[in-house]
Amino acid sequence: MPFLHRLFLPYTAYLLGVLSLLSVLCFRFPELLTSQEFRAVYSADFARGMLLFGLVATFILGTAAVLRDERRALALTGVGAAALAVLLGGADVQVGEFARTPYSLGLDWFILSLFFSALVFIPLEHYLSRRKLAVLRPGWRTDATYFFMSHVLVQFILILVTASTSAVAAAIAIPGVEDAVGSMPGWAQFLLAVFVADLAQATLHRAYHRISTLWRFHAVHHSSRDLDWLAGSRVHFVETVLTRSIVVLPLIVLGFSTPIVNAYVILVGLQAVVAHANITVSFGWLEYVLVLPRYHHWHHARHVDYWDRNYAIHLPLVDMLMGSFKLPRDGSWPEEYGVLRLETVPQGIVAQHLMPFRGKREYEDYVA
Incomplete structure (x- = not known):
C-alpha cells in the first residue's frame, strides 16, 4: 500500500497523459497508426469518450501529484503530454475520410489493451497477489516494450x-x-x-x-x-x-x-x-x-x-x-x-x- 500512496498519482498521470497524446495522434493519422481489423471493434465515439476520460484524469492526478511533491517531473511530463493532446484537438478531434493503406501500426490496439489490462490486473494483483511485487518491478520496462511491440506490430x-x-x-x-x-x-x-x-x-x-x-x-x-x-x-x-x-x-x-x-x-x-x-x-x-x-x-x-x-x-x-x-x-x-x-x-x-x-x-x- 505505501507504494501506491507514493507513486500512484505521478505514474498514473504520466501513463494517461502519454496514452491521451497517442490517442489524438491515432485520430489524426488513422490510416498509418490504427489497425483496420481492430477499428471495426470500437466506434469513434467510444474512443473519444476514453480520450476525454484520460485527459481529465491526467490533469487531476498530475496536479495532485505536483501539489504533494510526488515525482513532480514525471507528473508534469504527463500533464504536458495531455496539454499537447488538447492543443492537437483533444476529445473534439475529428477523423475524416481516409484511404486504406496496405500497412499500418496497431497503436489503437496497444492503447486500449494496455489501459484495460492495467485497469483490471493491477488492482487484482495488489489485493490477490501471491508474491508482493511492485507494479514497476525489476524488468517492467523490458516487458512493457515487448507489450508495445507485439500490439503495435499486430x-x-x-x-x-x-x-x-x-x-x-x-x-x-x-x-x-x-x-x-x-x-x-x-x-x-x-x-x-x-x-x-x-x-x-x-x-x-x-x-x-x-x-x-x-x-x-x-x-x-x-x-x-x-x-x-x-x-x-x-x-x-x-x-x-x-x-x-x-x-x-x-x-x-x-x-x-x-x-x-x-x-x-x-x-x-x-x-x-x-x-x-x-x-x-x-x-x-x-x-x-x-x-x-x-x-x-x-x-x-x-x-x-x-x-x-x-x-x-x-x-x-x-x-x-x-x-x-x-x-x-x-x-x-x-x-x-x-x-x-x-x-x-x-x-x-x-x-x-x-x-x-x-x-x-x-x-x-x-x-x-
Whole structure:
C-alpha cells in the first residue's frame, strides 16, 4: 500500500497523459497508426469518450501529484503530454475520410489493451497477489516494450502468419473434414477449436524446450524472474510469428469458420495474460480442467522437475494426453522463476532478440 500512496498519482498521470497524446495522434493519422481489423471493434465515439476520460484524469492526478511533491517531473511530463493532446484537438478531434493503406501500426490496439489490462490486473494483483511485487518491478520496462511491440506490430504479424499458413492450408485441405466441422453448432466448433489449437501449441511448446535451436528463442520468455500480467508479453518476435502460424494452421485446414478463429484468438490473448498473472486464488478442481495461474506458474518454475511439464495454455487434458502434466496437490506455488542458468539470457529487448543468433550454444548451456 505505501507504494501506491507514493507513486500512484505521478505514474498514473504520466501513463494517461502519454496514452491521451497517442490517442489524438491515432485520430489524426488513422490510416498509418490504427489497425483496420481492430477499428471495426470500437466506434469513434467510444474512443473519444476514453480520450476525454484520460485527459481529465491526467490533469487531476498530475496536479495532485505536483501539489504533494510526488515525482513532480514525471507528473508534469504527463500533464504536458495531455496539454499537447488538447492543443492537437483533444476529445473534439475529428477523423475524416481516409484511404486504406496496405500497412499500418496497431497503436489503437496497444492503447486500449494496455489501459484495460492495467485497469483490471493491477488492482487484482495488489489485493490477490501471491508474491508482493511492485507494479514497476525489476524488468517492467523490458516487458512493457515487448507489450508495445507485439500490439503495435499486430498487422505485420498477421501478414506474416497469413503468408506462412495460406499456401500450406490450401495444399493439405481436407474437404470432408471441413464439411463436418462446418456443420457443427458454433459452441461445439469453438470447444473443438480450443482443443485442436492447444494440442498444436503444446506440441510446438514441447519442441521449444527440447530442441536447442528453438530453445534459444523460447528462453527469452522463460527469462522473466517475476511473473505478472505483463510478463507474458516477453516473447521473441520469431517465436510469436512461428507459434501463431502453427496454432492457426490446423484451424484453417480443418475448416473452422472465421468467427470461431477470431473468437479463439481473443481467448488465447486473454488466457495468456491470466495464466501469467500474480493472482493466488484457490480454484480447487477447476485447476485440472482449465489452465489457471498456478498451473502455468509451475511451468515457469526455476526447478528441474518442472522444466518439461505443463505445456498447455488452455486445457490440462492436453498435458495429461502428452504425459507432461504435473501439479502439486498441496496447493503450493514455485519459489523462484526463470531459466536455470540465469546468465545465459541477457537483459533488455535488443540483446534478447539478438541472443539466439549469437554463437552456438547447446541445450545444456541454458538448463544444466
